[in-house]
Amino acid sequence: MSDRMEGVKKLFESKSARVETNRGDAYYSRLFEQCQARLGELRAQEPLNRLDFSELLAEQGTDRRDFMKWVSATTAMLMLPPMFAPLVAEAAELMNRAPVIWLELQDCAGNSEALLRSDGPKIEEIVLDIISLEFHETLMAPSGHQAEKQLEDAMEHFKGKYLLFVEGSIPVGAGKDWCTIGASGENFVDHLTRVAEGAAAVVAVGACATFGGIPAAAPNPTGAVGVMDVIKGKPVINIPACPANPANMVGVVLHYILTGQIPELDSLLRPKFAFGYRIHDNCERRAHFDAGEYVEEWGDAGAKNNFCLYKMGCKGPMTFNNCSIVRYNEGVNWPIGVGRGCIGCSEPDFWDKYAYERPMADAKIKAPTGGVEKSVDEFGLGLLTAAGIGIAIHAAASAIAGKKEDGGEA
């Protein structure tokens, strides 16, 4: 695993692999001081729970060296210079100050399952142990009114301090009252609004909670929307993908602990540390794309040789996420590795725009780049140019969003 961490770190730090995010020495010096002050405050607080971190690592069979490797890879992933590594390590140790409430709405529990697959230095245990997971329907012991009481207690006890993770979309149309939770039959909109009230920030996890996901796919029978369409006047962070990569969930929590703020977001409210990368730019099959070597049908000679999957419908060129770097299940594989291609699951409306096994050219769907590819054969050069423009648009939109935040709620 350590080797993989080294690899991840290298990829995140290599010039070609990332969007330029260097904000300059003055910025980082100021941020560094902010983080130090923040961690100092946290240290001074009564620990919420329990364990001595280094003891815990030892119990987990993780030594300090492995932990520091994870820290340095994670620092890189959060787009921070190496000088922040000691602070990231301390933030990990102080994670027990982060109470988390996790709501499930129109969901499939896929993101909860993904959370359980979290890795790092045996991070799944650390997440369960170190953050204080106050309410999580899929994992919690009590049901019924004892469960509801647990939620009320946590909301009261940690008022203004808890991070609210939301999984699943919210029906606001025809299905608004069709979905209820609790003995009083509260609908999902009211439930979410009430629980979000006392949250420090709301983290929408997965495709459904961010952009509506599958319930919002055409014809959107229930009028499903994402969290950001319901919750106003609160910082909302989107961690899309189906399911979200647990590395990105942990990254957001760490960033919050470290800085007391939500991470820098793009125009779709996605943390740039995770969604500042285009799948295509870091794809292990990119050289085949450039060379014009494509899989033409499933299982052909190209497939046996790991050729580019663009013609089989891969939407890596349109999709921003770090899965080509972080991969899934401790780096075991990912959708392009398995020869299928990307379905664009971290992008809004991907079920209607991207998730089919033909290239967009055939579908005559407008690319986010603004162009319509007429045929696969014309695509090669066109895309390279268009993609450059796409990134530029994306970056510009993000910069504007960033400015708004500077003067706004964040």
Place this chain on the structure above:
Amino acid sequence: MSKKHIVVDPITRIEGHLRIEAVIDENNTIVDAYSSSTMFRGIETILQGRDPRDCGLLAMRICGVCTGTHYQRSIEAVEDAFEITIPKNARLVRNLIQGALYVHDHLVHFYHLHALDFVDVVSALSADPKATADEARKWAKVAGVSPYTYGESIFKEIQDRVAKFVKQGRLGIFGNGYWGNKHYKLTPEQNLIGVAHYLKALDIQRDLAKMQAIFGGKNPHPQSIVVGGVTCVQDIQNPSRIALFKQLLKDGTKFIKQAYLPDVYMAGTMYADEATDSKATFTELMQGKGVGGTGGGLLNYMSYGDFRLDDTGFYKSALLFPSGIVYNGDISKVEDVDPEKIAEDVTHSWYEGTKPLHPYDGQTIPNYTGLDKRADGIAYLKTNEKYSWIKSPIYNDSRVEVGPLARMVVGVARKDARITKYVMDFLTRGNLPVSVLFSTVGRTAARAIETTLMADVMVEWVDELAANAAGGDLSTWTEFDFDKVSVKTKGMGLAEAPRGSLGHWVRVENGKVANYQAVVPSTWNAAPRDYKGRMGAYEASLIGTKVADPEQPLEIIRTIHSFDPCIACAVHVVDTKGKELGVYKIDTQCSI
């Protein structure tokens, strides 16, 4: 004292949104029960009009827990419609992807979704670590193995860790549990074993999920299955991938055999009084002659059959799990399953309709009539009317139960050599009668037996796959002429998901989905009453159960959890024959 009507919402440690209401008499015995799903998405409607080749990925999002199973069923329904026979490599890879799901899902279910119904975390604090080590050895011996966790010092360490955790006050997900309830029957030492394995299983499940990711790309929501075969040819031809799969399987199997199985013996034995209490059953109430024990319920068991063992094609191949239906717990008789006899009724479901309909003719027009809000602040189900988003599936005009227990019962009734051996070995070692299976504990034991069987048979499949690839066969996909086969056709994917019988029905016209319907395991099990007022499997299973404290629904959730509810799956959808999506009218449903 009069009867009490209690509402348990949300039921936690499940997938989805489920509510149970129960009526408890003056003797604290459950005399009536209602199961309701309170969430709806409408996925089947969303599938209308799409390219049938793309449906698998969407259908998979019905559920992220039994992830991959709806994916494959959807793809296979389309393959059945197109009359495609997939290559051997594809069949084996699919078996391995689904097999990995079974072992992962069953393990997570037992430890993380179900164990806290048996294991009192707080009681583990007063255990004697040395006696705990002896206890672990004792149950491992029953299972015929050495214990996975052994030695006083390990149990002491875990106990210290839990003690620190409890001392700091905030119990997180363990907060507000039913700790101390007298229907927690394990000793402190047994509870400590349970807690130790709960924590260890968090680690193990991560590795088991990797098996699915090797050939599936990721977990949850793998991505390598396509109409015609699979895409992961690179992973098949790479010996190091096969080797990694086998290593993960081997490590997981060790935990399954040396921890999971002994723990099921331990819990089962401590709850044997309930599992054999034939008076506390639905059959006692309905027929005056109880069979099995607490939580038994309907006693009609159905399996569609699954896991093809040869390449003769759908509905022709020999199967790992045979198909069949057993009525009234009578394993001396088994009938064939006829898909034509499946129907769905909506008398008590939030849809319009007047009589049970076959999935191909199904109609789903939402008709939400709401809850009954009363002065006490609680909104009750209108149990005389409609009260759930789940429809009531009926087989041959009977209510049936599906799941691992049904598969084991049907397997034994079919005299399947492999299944009979695993089931009888388990019962013989534990010195248990067959009737013990017809109970809450039996349902949980059947799942453990099946996990062991699956872990063993997967070794055969992965070796077969490696040998086939090494022999030069790298074929992973069967070509078909989409334009030709998709003009007008229909097909079904009938198979077994971890939670039971799963069917996807698809009708294709002019290259698009004209109609899509899924009837899933938790629809069968979690359904409300039907047009004759007959209870669904969850409802029936609660009848006769004695509760220690009506304020604490511990016994209710224990029995409901023994089915491993997956409610997102259970609400499915319907047909929009002839309607354009533009003028779409809600007619489908949702699944939680």
